[in-house]
Amino acid sequence: MTNELFAPDNVDRMLLRVLEETFVAEPWRKTAPIVVINDATGALSDWAVKHDLDVRFVQDSAALGAAQAPVTGTVATSLSPEALNGAATVVYRLARPLEALEELAWQVAAWADPRVLLLAGQLQRHLNFSMNNVLAAVFEDVSASRGYHKARALRAASPKPVIGHGPPRMPRKNSVTIASASLELRAFGLTFGAAKLDPGTRFLLETLFTQAVDSFAAGSTAVDLGCGNGTIAAVLAKKTRDVAIVATDDSASAVRSTLATLAANNIDDVDVLHQSGLVTLGDASVDTIVLNPPFHDGTEITGDIAQFLFSEAARVLKPGGILWTVFNASRGYRKSLTKLVGPTEQITRNQRFIITRSQKV
Numbered sequence: 001m002t003n004e005l006f007a008p009d010n011v012d013r014m015l016l017r018v019l020e021e022t023f024v025a026e027p028w029r030k031t032a033p034i035v036v037i038n039d040a041t042g043a044l045s046d047w048a049v050k051h052d053l054d055v056r057f058v059q060d061s062a063a064l065g066a067a068q069a070p071v072t073g074t075v076a077t078s079l080s081p082e083a084l085n086g087a088a089t090v091v092y093r094l095a096r097p098l099e100a101l102e103e104l105a106w107q108v109a110a111w112a113d114p115r116v117l118l119l120a121g122q123l124q125r126h127l128n129f130s131m132n133n134v135l136a137a138v139f140e141d142v143s144a145s146r147g148y149h150k151a152r153a154l155r156a157a158s159p160k161p162v163i164g165h166g167p168p169r170m171p172r173k174n175s176v177t178i179a180s181a182s183l184e185l186r187a188f189g190l191t192f193g194a195a196k197l198d199p200g201t202r203f204l205l206e207t208l209f210t211q212a213v214d215s216f217a218a219g220s221t222a223v224d225l226g227c228g229n230g231t232i233a234a235v236l237a238k239k240t241r242d243v244a245i246v247a248t249d250d251s252a253s254a255v256r257s258t259l260a261t262l263a264a265n266n267i268d269d270v271d272v273l274h275q276s277g278l279v280t281l282g283d284a285s286v287d288t289i290v291l292n293p294p295f296h297d298g299t300e301i302t303g304d305i306a307q308f309l310f311s312e313a314a315r316v317l318k319p320g321g322i323l324w325t326v327f328n329a330s331r332g333y334r335k336s337l338t339k340l341v342g343p344t345e346q347i348t349r350n351q352r353f354i355i356t357r358s359q360k361v
Contacts, residue, residue, distance in 0.1 A: 006042030006071065011093055014151035015121045016047055019091065022117065029117070032088035037079070037104070040093050042068040058083055060190055060252045063276035077252035077274065079104065084111035094122035094131065094154070095190055099172065100253075101134045103189030106167040109138040109159035118156040119145075127152060138162060171195070171260050178202055178231070179209040181238045186260035187229040190253035192294060195229055200353045201292050204326035205235050207348055207355050208290070215322050218242035220287035223316075225278065225309055226250075230258030232290050237267045246281070248273040277312035286316045289323045293333075306333060310340040317341070317360035325356045 008016065023030040030053065037058045039045045048055040049071055057075040059065040065075050076083045084090070090108050094101060101120065108118050118139070120131070124147060131154060135142045140158035171186040172195040187195040208215070216222055216236070224233040224247040233247035247258050247270055255274040262270055273280060291313065293306035306327070313323045323341050327333050329349060334356055337344040341358040348355050 006046045006068070008043035008047075009041055010149035011121050011123060011151045012041055012043040014145070014148040015044060015091055015093075015119060015153060017148050018119060018121070018145045018153045019089075022089070022119070026117075029089050032113070033086045034089040034091065035084060035087045035112075037090065037092040038095070039064070039068060042071060044091060045071050056083055056087070061276075062250045062252070062274050066276060078256065079107045079111075081111045084108060087112040088115055088117065090116060090118045092118065092120045094120050094126070096126075097189060097192065097194065098130055098134055099170075099187075099191075099194055100189040101131055102137075103167045103170050105135050105138050105156065106162055108156075110162045112159070114159060116157065116159065119153045120156070121151060121153040123151045125150075127154070171257060173264075179205045179235055179239060181235055183231065183234055183238070184261065184264035185229050185231060186264050187257040188253045188260070190251060191229055191257040192251075192254070193228060195257075197231060198228070198292065200326045200328070201231050203350060203353050204290070204292060204324065204355055205232065208324060209235075209239055211347065215288045215324065216240040216243050217287075220244070221246065221285070222288040222290065223248065223278070223281070223286050224258075225289050225291045225313060226254075226294060227258045227272070228254050228292075230261030232292070233258060233270050233272070234261050234265050234267055236290070237262070237270055238265070245270045246273065246286075247271070248275055248278060248281075250274075250276050277308060278316045279312075281316045283315055284318045284321075287318055287321050289313045289317060289321070291323060291325045293325065293327060306331070307336060307340070310337055313358075314341045314360060319360055321360045323358040323360070325358065326353050327356075328352060329354050 033054045035056045036044050057072040059075045135156040139156035143155050145153040171188050174185040174195040176183050176197045185195040221244045227247035227249045236245050337358045342361040344356050344358040347357050
């Protein structure tokens with residue numbers, strides 16, 4: 001049984017069944033260390049604790065880490081040799097970016113027990129052979145489990161020898177020019193969009209620094225909300241003077257990416273925070289927020305994250321403070337922005353994106 005607060009979804013149900021089958025076939029694994037990575041619902045973690053397993057937890061999401069803390073306690077936010085040392089079984093929910101699987105597979109092959117079994121699960125409709133190829137680069141044996149609940153686990157075992165101190169292509173690197181600023185971008189595997197320059201972010205920043213320079217007055221505070229690979233924070237740091245800049249993201253991978261981008265551009269005066277929304281920032285404490293809200297939650301499309309971030313922006317903006325937002329034209333966020341933040345005007349648009357300016361009343 002699992003805690004009702006952490007009800008399993010179909011991927012969890014499949015992974016739990018595969019784990020039980022694995023423990024029957026190889027009983028020694030039940031007493032060896034197991035690592036649960038990025039548990040999406042808390043059900044896997046709750047099951048592991050209830051079965052008194054020798055379990056460690058890694059959680060990229062600050063929000064999920066806080067929600068699951070009653071079961072897991074304090075968790076690691078990224079994989080490390082310490083987290084994987086001696087691990088015989090690793091359970092992971094496959095994320096959308098192949099870079100995330102590439103990074104994780106190398107880390108498991110390098111740092112876990114040589115007898116490690118990696119179980120990487122997802123709904124069948126989101127699985128593809130590129131994932132098998134990524135695993136096969138560092139594991140000798142790659143196969144798929146039986147399908148349960150319209151989901152399967154990719155099984156990887158027998159790690160190949162790897163060299164170096166980390167995955168060879170991490171962080172990913174890219175050089176771009178945006179708003180007349182030359183920029184080096186960096187990104188780790190789970191960071192959405194990798195080291196690419198998001199076209200909506202480009203449109204937003206080029207608009208800001210032709211039409212909204214007065215939003216960044218000396219002595220003000222500006223926040224890059226959902227900082228991703230750090231593009232917005234880095235451009236703000238390069239293009240403004242005497243502005244306190246904060247970059248924040250729910251994803252630990254994104255925070256690491258932003259830190260790497262800032263370091264690559266010799267920027268050392270941005271405060272980078274790993275947190276859900278803006279939880280550590282006080283009410284009415286910020287002058288300007290810049291936001292390109294995500295509309296994916298894992299493999300699913302959703303507007304819930306955007307609505308949460310709009311509410312957080314409304315809480316921390318000072319009266320008269322400004323939220324600049326870019327979003328896909330199909331999303332239609334203007335009514336929500338007006339309701340949650342304040343009067344919202346469309347500043348410009350192109351075929352794909354809309355840019356709005358919302359003022360806190």
